[in-house]
Amino acid sequence: MVYSSEGFTWTPSGGVSHGLPTIGAVDPPTFFASSKDQVYDVIVVGAGYAGLVASRDLSTQGKKTLLVEARDRLGGRTWHSTINGFNYEMGGTWIHWHMPHIYREVSHYGLQDDWVVTQVPGGKEDYCTLTTGEQQRNISHEEEADLCGRVFRIFCNLDGNDLREKWKYVFGTKLDPKFAAEWDNLSCSDRLNQIRNQLSPEELAALEAQLVQMGGNSPDKIGFLNALLWWSLGSHTGTGLNEIALHTRLASGQSELHRRIFEHAASTGNLSYAFGYPVKSVQDENGLVTVTARDGTAWKARSVICTVPLNVLADVQFSPSLPVEKVEASRMGTANLCNKVHIDVQGPDYLSWGSLASPGRA
Amino acid sequence: MVYSSEGFTWTPSGGVSHGLPTIGAVDPPTFFASSKDQVYDVIVVGAGYAGLVASRDLSTQGKKTLLVEARDRLGGRTWHSTINGFNYEMGGTWIHWHMPHIYREVSHYGLQDDWVVTQVPGGKEDYCTLTTGEQQRNISHEEEADLCGRVFRIFCNLDGNDLREKWKYVFGTKLDPKFAAEWDNLSCSDRLNQIRNQLSPEELAALEAQLVQMGGNSPDKIGFLNALLWWSLGSHTGTGLNEIALHTRLASGQSELHRRIFEHAASTGNLSYAFGYPVKSVQDENGLVTVTARDGTAWKARSVICTVPLNVLADVQFSPSLPVEKVEASRMGTANLCNKVHIDVQGPDYLSWGSLASPGRA
Incomplete structure (x- = not known):
């Protein structure tokens, strides 16, 4: 298996070893379906899900497509490493059939039976330790789920109907502008302050921990x-929140799905790709777009689809330039700040262990 | 707008008029992208969702595709007619983002804001009349929803965990063979008999009515x-059941989505089509498949995708023949036997009215 340079392992005998084996790593890292100096129909920047699906849709429809990616592997924020036969998810892990866009890909590539349910009750150490200030107590995961669901409901119930009235169409883009503006003005901390007096110390701690887990940042940095x-x-x-966020993952791992989308695209003969090329600039002039990598390598296309995430968007120079607000948001770096650590333990039957701390206790 | 020959209207002044105006009707009904006697890459039989999506995926990927349909319109069991500006859904109506395969198409064609919630409480006549033998009483729709959810849960709870243990992956194909065989042996009537003594007469009536509505047949003809x-x-x-089954529909109607998929396919230049051609036979010989319509017209292709529904499958002669069990199931005609009638009324504010009768009271 090919190694990605990302991530590292530590073992008592071997110490630190950099890089992780993954089927998501692309080797050789570049391939040009015809002359690399050709004018492509489209250059897609970023090989996460958005970039992979865009490249697949374009190349299968006959467009000469170049996929450019800074990393040495597929998947962006999601990927898995296989070590001793176990698939460690290194980023976004849980997916579900209530996520229609990703599930369509699961189904399309025949992975509809490739599931693991990650919440398996019954282990010896099957409990949640709830810490509140100086107090600590163990509760069952059922009690934890009830508690978290109850407090998240209070947090989000803005219409007396669990937000069903005011946010009817979850993927719709036309949220009532009045509500959108009002809600967008609040951070999660602001909202916590509005409902703080409705919650016990335990409820508040559980809600804060859940917000930290889901937003990957402290509540004052997460938009309500x-x-x-x-x-x-x-x-x-x-x-429902638990089911989409913590319930099922692909048995074969996220990189398996990336690999299938990527290989489908490659099989068309229309896909070229360049991994390990962080993009420095995207310049649109005289009807052609030039994408230039940090090492000076440049490619031209009639169109560009840029899928780089918000937190690195400001590192790319766009001409014409992006809206000022977007660049500012990117520089604020408010995106997910979590780190993911897998620890294999010997001893009693810890099937899995997670830890969340509310702000100030991280 | 073009008329489909299906359906009819009746008005006090105009009497009966056959056929309904719909953007789903295809006119002219045939089009051949090149010679109609060419050998196609694929012939797709049936222009419902399955056939439309197959035709779109094939034609966008460069395959010479022929779509053959018995009706004069797109959509199969789902379509809508527009009369005086109102979109009447004539078949399958409700869709939701928890249906990943259809929702991907909604999203792909930019219809993510095109929703209507069909359950709008607050009208003068906003209640449900529950009829049990000789008794009748009105309950609120909330009470109705609670009642139906509660009894359906009893009906389906085979593992003490609302079927979450024994049916974990809703689109998975590998249901435990033991359970699958056991459950597949029961009709809904059989299961009703198992739980009958847990239900009040009202609960039993509500459950039977719900089964009739969802299965489109009497409970002894619906598999458990x-x-x-x-x-x-x-x-x-x-x-959740209510949300996927009765909650949201497309504001512009099902035929709008069919039309977008169809026109996308047609725009490739690879799609030929023949509407109004019921298929008589599909014969696979010497590496070529011949599809022959009832009027004797025949086309040849390297592959055929047949999407005709079970209840008409036995009307098509296949060579080599289909499995005996499949033909037998088709001849039993156990599929949906519902009729759909829209009635516009004058007078108090009936936003909508539905009627369900348990067996023997139809």
Whole structure:
């Protein structure tokens, strides 16, 4: 298996080893279906899900497509490494059939039976430790789920109907502008302050921890609109939220799905690709777009689809330039700041262990 | 707007008029992208969702595709007619983002804001009349929803966990063979008999009516496995079942989505089509498949995708022949036997009215 240069492992005997084996790593990292100096129909920047699906749709429809990616592997924020036969998810992990866009890809590539349910009750150490200030107590995962669902409902219930009235169409783009503006003005901390007196210390701690887990940042850095979107995506219930966020993952791992999309695109003969090329600039002039990598390599196309995430968008120079607000948002770096660590333990039957800390206790 | 020959209207002044105006009607009904006697890459039989999506995927990927349909319109069992500016859904109506395959098409064609919620409480006549033998009483729709959810849960709860244990992956194909065989042996009537003594007469009537509505037949003709599938698809809750089955429809109507898929396929230049051609036979010989219509017209292709529904499958002669069991199931004609009637009324504010009768009271 090919190694990505990302990530590292530590073992008592071997110490630190950099890089992880993954079927998501692309080797050799570049391939040009015809002359690399040709004018492509489209250059797609970024090989995460958005970029992969765009490249597949374009190349299968006969467009000469170049996929440019900074990393040495597929998947962007999601990928898995296989070590001793176990698939460790290194980023976004859980997917579900209530996520229609990704599930369509799961189904399209025949992975509809390739599931693992990650919540398996019954282990010896099957409990949640809830920490509140100086107090600590163990509760069952059922009690934890009830507690988290209940407090998230209070957090999001802006219409007395679990947000079902005011946010009817979860993927719709036309949220009532009045509500959108009002909610977008609040951080999760602001909203916590509005409902703080309705919650016990334990409830508040659980809610703060859940927000940290889902937003990957402290609540003052997470927009309230995000939390409302999660709630709507989760069918306006704690159970629904749990099912899309923590329930099922692909048995063969996220990189398996990336690989299938990528190979489908490559099989058309229309896909060229360049991995390991961070993009420095995207310049649109005289009807042609030039994409230039940090090492000076440049490609031209009639169109560009740029899928780089918000937190690195400001590192790319666009001409004409992006809206000032977008660049500012990118520089704020408010995106997910989590790190993911897998620890294999010996001893009693820890099937899995997670830890969340509310702000100030990280 | 073009008329389909299907359906009819009646008005006090104009009497009966056959055929309905719909953007789903295809006119002219045939088009051949090149010689109609060419050998196609694929012939797709049936222009419902399955056939439309197959034709679109094939033609956009450069395959010479012929779409053959018995009716004069797109959509098969789903379509809408527009009369005096109102979109009347004539078949399958409700869709939701928890149906990933159809929702991907909604999203792909930019219809993510094109929704109507069909359950709007607050009208003067906003209640449900529950009829049990000789008794009748009005309950609120909330009470109705609670009642139906509660009884459907009893009907489907085979594992003490709302079927979440034994039917984990709703689109998976590998249901435990033991359970599948056991459940597939029961009709909905058989299952009703197992739980009858747990239900009040009202609960039993509500459950029977719901089964009739969803299965489009009497409970002894509906496989229990179908009901379990609905329950799983509905997230193992009454609310979830209601949301996928009765909640949201496309404002512009089902035929709008069919039209967009069809026109996308046609825009490739690879799609030929023949509407108004019921297929008589599909014969696979010497590496070529011949599809012959009832009027004797025949086309040849390297492959055929046949999407005709089960209840008409036995009317097509296949060579080599289909499995005996499949033909037998088709001849039983156990598919949906519902008729759909829209009635416009004057007077108090009936926003909508539905009627369900349990067997023997139809």
